[in-house]
Amino acid sequence: MQTLRERKKRRTRDALLRAAVELFTSRGYEATTVDAIAEAVDVSQRTFFRYFAGKEEAALGLVELTVERFVQAVRERPAHEPPLEALRQAVLDGWSSINEVVESVVPVELYLRMYRVIESTPVLLAAYLRRSTEVEETLAAVIAEREGLDVDADPRPRLAVAVFSGVMRVTERQWVAQEEGEFSLAGIRALTSRYLDQVGPALLGDWREA
Amino acid sequence: MQTLRERKKRRTRDALLRAAVELFTSRGYEATTVDAIAEAVDVSQRTFFRYFAGKEEAALGLVELTVERFVQAVRERPAHEPPLEALRQAVLDGWSSINEVVESVVPVELYLRMYRVIESTPVLLAAYLRRSTEVEETLAAVIAEREGLDVDADPRPRLAVAVFSGVMRVTERQWVAQEEGEFSLAGIRALTSRYLDQVGPALLGDWREA
């Protein structure tokens, strides 16, 4: 077991993250001041900034949890799987196990609602997309290693990951735009599979005969 | 000919954009205050914000010029070209004709340097990526219309554009990372073609026999 100090720090951070997510999802991101978040946890504004580099980081904190998990899942995929297959399975598994990752901080429902806040808040969406490109870079390295290639010599790892990520973006975008019914974990998994299956057809020359 | 007022406005905007780009590329984005830009043009800070929604918008002003041109180029591609071919040609043509679009505001050299500033400044990169997704949405609509499809019924237009954009991102990223020699208009055109040609191979299952 950790020391008291460490436990306290973890609790403060979780409390800040939870308060931030609750305020963002209820009042909106822009309408929530950092002061309000700090006040909700009863710490000074300065303390908030000691735990999060900025308001954005608190808003993307939940996503970050799942991102790390996803990258790890890709690493652990069986070596015989082709790159795109490994990515596909890792994503699908990731969506299935979100519960375990997120639940300790906030209920999954809030996680989903936070996704919509991100997508509908320009500055958050921007930050999210930038973070995604960082993840792409990491994934490209992982894929390259799996295939025994040099990322900087062979463009295929980066290209494959970029294509995959592009499809994931389209998927998420369509997902959050859906009605309450389809906006669920089952919904995103179904969409993911459907869209990945459509990549091949989408790249063929003539769409009219597909 | 336009009225004196309109000409004055245009001149003020161009001057602000020019001053912004010059300061961003020489001192860096974060190190440049809006006050400094306004002062360089001898207008009040308030006036700057009347022309640009924020510092970001001024930084992306040059890119915006070329984006509009690119979308237009896609629209004007011959109808018989398959989607990806139309996009490819439009991009390549776009890089060729940048001179004409940009030169009226700043020398092309500054345009290229600004690209590097964007790529190396987190908040700018984020804003750029978000803008790119907006462009993707527009392109998807254009492509869908070319093919006589409904964007919301058929996922292929969005997927094709997303894949294409993903490849463009990787291309740009590699491009700005290059040495001064390859960091040129000829360089980006060559990279673009090369990477687009590698998409097919990158999506195949087994890379070892390609």
Next chain:
DNA sequence: AGGCTAAGGACAGCCACTGACAATTGACAA
């Protein structure tokens, strides 16, 4: 128990951005 160090609070200040109001200046008709 007491010294050491990590964590938090208080305070001051910078900068991006906005609303409101007043002053200026071009447009346009009498």
Next chain:
DNA sequence: TTGTCAATTGTCAGTGGCTGTCCTTAGCCT
């Protein structure tokens, strides 16, 4: 030409995100 109207700009005050500094508090460890 001149007077009126409207668009453009400047000034000022204020908000909110974020940072540096300094001091206090509180867990840690001998």
